[in-house]
Structure formats: C-alpha cells, structure tokens
C-alpha cells in the first residue's frame with residue numbers, strides 16, 4: 480500500500496481547510512489537502528464585507544473566479560416587533576456582500592491551495608491514528624482505494640460532521656436544523672430577508688434564474704417525523720409569514736425540502752501538539768450570525784501561524800493561544816446569539832423553540848436530549 484510522508488495533512492476542503500492549507504504551504508511546509516467535496520446542493524451563503532476583506536487579505540479576489548456570485552446589498556428583517564428593519568451593507572461597510580454558491584466557492588479556494596503548492600488528494604479520511612513516538616498515520620479511501628500515509632501534523636477541517644475521522648467527542652448546545660426549499664421571487668433586488676415565525680425563523684436568499692432559497696431554521700425535535708407531515712408543517716409556519724411571503728411568488732416547494740445540520744457545537748480539543756481543529760470542526764455557530772466563512776478564514780490564519788511555530792520553531796505556546804482564541808470566540812458568540820434571540824418578538828406564540836431562547840415567557844426546559852441528524856430528519 481502506498482505511503483506518502485508530508486508535514487501537515489489537512490482533512491476537509493471547505494473554506495477553513497483550503498485557507499489553512501494555502502497559508503501553510505506559503506510558509507514552506509509540505510501540505511496534503513484531503514478533499515471530498517459534498518455533491519449535495521446547499522443553500523447559497525452570503526459573504527459579508529468582512530469575509531470578503533478576510534479573503535482579500537489572503538490574496539483571494541473572488542471576482543476573478545467567475546463564480547456568478549450575486550450582489551447582496553442589504554438585509555431586511557422582521558425580527559423584533561414594530562416595522563421591518565433594513566441594514567444596508569454599502570452604507571455601513573462601504574461594500575456590498577456577495578451571495579455565493581458554496582460548491583463553487585470551495586472549489587475555487589481548493590484551486591488556490593493547489594496552485595500555491597498544496598497536494599490535493601480526492602478522498603475521505605477514515606481514521607487518524609497517533610503513532611508511538613510522534614506523528615500520525617492517516618487512513619483514507621482515495622478513489623475507493625485504501626491509502627495510508629504518515630504526517631507530522633493533522634488539521635481537522637471536516638466541518639461539524641458527526642463522522643469525525645479523528646474520533647473527537649463533540650458537544651452540542653442546541654438542536655438547530657435548517658430546512659431549505661426553492662421558490663420564485665417577485666424581484667431580485669439583492670436583499671437577504673429574515674423573519675421570526677412561530678417555531679423558528681425564515682431566511683430567503685436570492686439565487687440565479689429568479690429563484691430564491693427559502694430556509695426555515697428550527698429545532699429538530701419539534702419537527703414531524705415524515706417528509707409529508709414536515710411539508711404540511713412548513714406550510715403552516717409559512718402561513719404566518721408576512722414579510723418573507725410577500726417577496727415570493729406563490730408558496731415554496733416544501734414537498735421537496737432538504738435538511739441540513741445547523742447546530743452550534745464544539746470539538747473536545749481545539750489544539751494540542753501535532754493536532755488542531757479549524758473552522759466548523761473546531762466550533763460552529765448559529766447560522767443567524769451569517770459569519771461562518773469569515774470565522775473559518777480568521778481561524779485558518781491563526782491556526783496556520785500556530786502550526787508553523789510548532790513545526791518550524793518548535794514553539795508549542797501558539798497552539799495553546801489558538802485553543803484559547805477558539806474557546807473565547809465560541810463563548811462570546813453564544814452570548815451574543817442569546818442576546819439577538821431575546822430581541823425577537825415572535826408574535827403571540829409560546830412555542831418550545833422560543834421558550835428555549837428566553838422569548839415568550841414560558842419556562843426554560845430541562846437539559847436537552849440531543850438527536851442525530853443521521854436519523855429521520857437527515858436529507859431524504
């Protein structure tokens with residue numbers, strides 16, 4: 480069986496993995512990036528001006544990649560009580576946000592890492608085993624062939640996937656799931672829409688061809704089990720919508736909805752000698768923040784510096800600093816997320832979803848029972 484040695488193996492070619500690989504290879508380290516891009520369609524994501532600046536400072540100008548990204552000028556929300564509220568990106572950040580297809584964005588970032596000198600291997604990591612005496616052995620399936628190689632350092636950039644090849648335990652702090660459907664929009668004016676609903680919240684982002692992704696974010700345990708019942712339940716939630724529904728032509732295709740994991744969670748280990756997790760693999764945040772790609776880019780830059788210090792200068796203290804940054808950032812984001820949820824005024828509804836978030840006056844429930852999305856609510 481082939482064995483390949485490299486300094487760093489980065490597992491996962493999302494924004495965090497690609498950028499971390501790019502930064503590491505620029506510092507002269509031999510990097511292998513293991514990529515198994517998801518073939519599943521996923522909702523377009525909005526890169527806020529801060530995310531675009533972070534990419535630019537890494538030498539990446541998205542306009543050069545022909546991503547067909549749509550301009551997102553503003554966010555319109557019906558979140559708190561009172562009139563709807565608009566936040567204009569150009570007014571406050573001097574730059575519009577971009578609505579990007581994530582599969583194309585990831586592929587462009589992976590191309591950047593490859594061009595810079597990272598060895599990109601298509602495959603899925605199965606297990607990562609620490610070797611006696613230091614270093615790791617990575618076991619992967621590459622083009623269905625079992626492959627093993629040694630590496631000095633492993634970066635887990637696998638996102639918040641439950642099947643973690645590094646066998647890290649994960650702590651989940653909520654049960655969020657995002658259900659996305661498609662619908663035609665009345666007018667594509669580059670506005671991302673947000674609205675509170677009885678059992679969750681909606682967001683609508685434009686995509687090409689006059690269509691929009693209509694996403695409902697809720698707790699997985701309040702969802703009906705069967706696809707048919709879920710479609711009817713989404714329809715019932717949609718009937719309460721005023722703000723989002725008036726921007727759409729008709730009703731979204733709820734019968735064809737797809738679900739994706741949107742839970743906030745963190746890994747047991749952020750960084751130790753020879754191992755580090757980055758992006759959503761380290762910690763993932765509520766999609767309400769809209770800052771996942773920005774935080775992935777920020778984390779990748781910090782992670783790469785810590786790994787360079789460890790492998791080149793044999794200084795492990797930046798790894799501890801990186802771990803402290805992850806811990807602090809996760810805690811801060813959780814605090815601000817609670818504050819944002821508490822500002823919501825979800826009408827007269829007293830649902831479990833809002834009660835858990837301190838809205839609606841109902842008592843907070845006891846400890847959460849966590850549920851895997853590999854179960855009945857996974858993509859079907």
Ligand SMILES: Cc1cc2nc3c(=O)[nH]c(=O)nc-3n(C[C@H](O)[C@H](O)[C@H](O)COP(=O)(O)OP(=O)(O)OC[C@H]3O[C@@H](n4cnc5c(N)ncnc54)[C@H](O)[C@@H]3O)c2cc1C
Nearest residue numbers: 491493494495524525603604637638657758759766771772
């Ligand atoms: C509903 C929803 C909406 C969101 N909207 C936004 C938004 O508008 N703007 C924003 O900035 N962020 C948004 N986010 C957050 C954003 O998607 C994430 O924060 C971001 O994708 C994190 O990047 P990552 O590289 O860490 O992980 P990922 O993007 O999840 O990438 C992980 C990669 O690792 C691969 N992988 C997994 N396991 C293995 C393995 N064993 N071997 C090899 N490869 C593997 C996966 O296939 C994937 O390619 C949203 C999230 C959700 C859930």
